[in-house]
Amino acid sequence: MDFFNYKDGSLHCEAVPAHVIASAVGTPCYVYSRATLVEHHRRSAEAFAAVNPLICYSVKSCGNLSVCRTLVECGAGMDVVSGGELFRARAAGAAPSTIVYAGVGKRDDEIGAALDAGIYLLNVESEEEFENIARIARARNVTCECALRINPDVDPHTHRFTTTGTKETKFGVDIERARAFFRSYGRDLHARLVGLHLHIGSPVYETAPYVEAVRKALALRDELMAEGFTVSVLDLGGGFAADYETGRSPAAADYARAIVPLLVPAVSAGLRIILEPGRSIAANAGILLTRVQYVKRSGDKTFAICDAGMNALLRPSHYDAFHFIWPTDPAPNFVPTRRTENPEIPGLVSMDVVGPLCETGDYLALDRSMPPVVRGDLLAIYTAGAYGMSMASRYNSSPLPAEVLVDGDKFSTVRRRETYEDLVAHER
Ligand code: LLP
Numbered sequence: 001m002d003f004f005n006y007k008d009g010s011l012h013c014e015a016v017p018a019h020v021i022a023s024a025v026g027t028p029c030y031v032y033s034r035a036t037l038v039e040h041h042r043r044s045a046e047a048f049a050a051v052n053p054l055i056c057y058s059v060k061s062c063g064n065l066s067v068c069r070t071l072v073e074c075g076a077g078m079d080v081v082s083g084g085e086l087f088r089a090r091a092a093g094a095a096p097s098t099i100v101y102a103g104v105g106k107r108d109d110e111i112g113a114a115l116d117a118g119i120y121l122l123n124v125e126s127e128e129e130f131e132n133i134a135r136i137a138r139a140r141n142v143t144c145e146c147a148l149r150i151n152p153d154v155d156p157h158t159h160r161f162t163t164t165g166t167k168e169t170k171f172g173v174d175i176e177r178a179r180a181f182f183r184s185y186g187r188d189l190h191a192r193l194v195g196l197h198l199h200i201g202s203p204v205y206e207t208a209p210y211v212e213a214v215r216k217a218l219a220l221r222d223e224l225m226a227e228g229f230t231v232s233v234l235d236l237g238g239g240f241a242a243d244y245e246t247g248r249s250p251a252a253a254d255y256a257r258a259i260v261p262l263l264v265p266a267v268s269a270g271l272r273i274i275l276e277p278g279r280s281i282a283a284n285a286g287i288l289l290t291r292v293q294y295v296k297r298s299g300d301k302t303f304a305i306c307d308a309g310m311n312a313l314l315r316p317s318h319y320d321a322f323h324f325i326w327p328t329d330p331a332p333n334f335v336p337t338r339r340t341e342n343p344e345i346p347g348l349v350s351m352d353v354v355g356p357l358c359e360t361g362d363y364l365a366l367d368r369s370m371p372p373v374v375r376g377d378l379l380a381i382y383t384a385g386a387y388g389m390s391m392a393s394r395y396n397s398s399p400l401p402a403e404v405l406v407d408g409d410k411f412s413t414v415r416r417r418e419t420y421e422d423l424v425a426h427e428r
Helices: 018-025 034-047 065-073 083-091 108-117 127-140 175-185 208-226 252-268 279-285 315-319 420-427
Strands: 004-007 010-013 029-033 054-058 077-080 099-101 121-124 144-151 191-197 233-235 272-275 286-298 301-306 325-327 349-354 363-370 378-381 402-407 410-415
Touching: 010 018, 018 029, 018 286, 018 378, 018 402, 018 410, 029 034, 029 279, 034 054, 034 065, 034 252, 034 279, 034 402, 054 279, 065 077, 065 083, 065 279, 065 402, 065 410, 077 083, 083 099, 083 108, 099 108, 108 127, 121 127, 121 191, 121 233, 127 144, 127 175, 127 191, 144 175, 144 233, 175 191, 175 208, 191 208, 208 233, 208 252, 252 272, 279 286, 315 363, 325 363
Parallel strands: 029 402, 054 077, 054 272, 077 099, 099 121, 121 144, 144 191, 191 233, 233 272, 301 349
Antiparallel strands: 004 010, 029 286, 286 301, 286 378, 325 378, 349 363, 402 410
16 A cells, blocks of 8 residues: 555645656655555554564665654664664664664674664674674673574575575575574673574565464574573564555565464563564655656657666666556546556557666666656656665766655655766765
8 A cells, every 4th residue: 555646637645746746856756655654664563563573674675864764753663784774774763772783794893883882683694793793792891682594494486686585595594503503602691692583585475485484483493492592582574565566465464464373472471573674664655756758669669768767766677676657647548546567548558668878778667558658758656665766876977866755745855866066076
């Protein structure tokens, strides 16, 4: 669900017409809906209420300070994967006691910053990393809590670039090694190993891989506790899907219905649950607005050449990802009733929606059925709130897009469009 709807034929974000924002701020421009962010957080919290999880919003999905601040105001903690994201989380007002930090390659300075901030949990991915964290904590004479990231070896059936919970990925350690890990490090006094962490992939459109992963994690926890180790935290990561097409994704309640019953007994006996949703909160809370610069025909193909490409939204070219794209102000017969790859509306034409960059791979959609478009039309690229701006680049010296946050009938620029001077500022 989200609050992007056509009213009187014109796409609105909450109560603001998209074309009003584009005229004021220019294109390309990301537009986020505050109400959607809040509602997605609320639904996750409500769905999993029986296990009272700490919901740590995954900053990597959309790290804009105002977006993060909105979620902090909802009571969310933050999941970070770098010193930069830790800085963002804190700048957004997240309490250190609600920040968890994962990542396979944490540098000494990043670990030091996390210890100095006093964050809640470091999610540890290798033996060498644990030893390094323990060394840094000892040198500072502080203690920190760590969770071991395990690979439950389940297949989430998602893109190979975003499959993380199978045995041979760079993330975490397999279950066999996890036992040895606790035996080696489970009694360290400075880096206290108190939990398990997993994240199986993203997006995961089924509940079964979670069920399998949780079962394996709980069985491992039982074994470790029988050996006398403390395992008081279980961080299940994120990966919950989003509606790239209307109704495609399970709802938070569907995931919870499958997962929560497995967790309740352990939670009643004191286990703390952490969730790290990113996409399921941010994806449908954002669109990218782009203006058609030219319409060009080449052979049998029609190209709509836009002012946003893989620089602004990498997902179509990098993951072959589908994003619904539609004019914000279509002719009345073309107002869509649902977002789908093959809308059954008479009169649509097939086109490639491409960006301005000097790469054949610079596209937003290939062979897409859309209403005919003309130069100057404004297009909305949906479900772009997660891994949109956060993966944007300046390729071809493209200044990064502006970001706008809508709240009811008001909107504000929460990141100004970069200027050409910004592009070269660090090279002067
Ligand atoms: N926790 C950990 C440890 C993660 O690695 C991730 C995502 C998340 C949480 C949040 O996952 P989410 O709830 O957003 O699915 N760039 C890719 C997605 C990469 C996800 C990486 N890890 C894309 O655009 O699809």
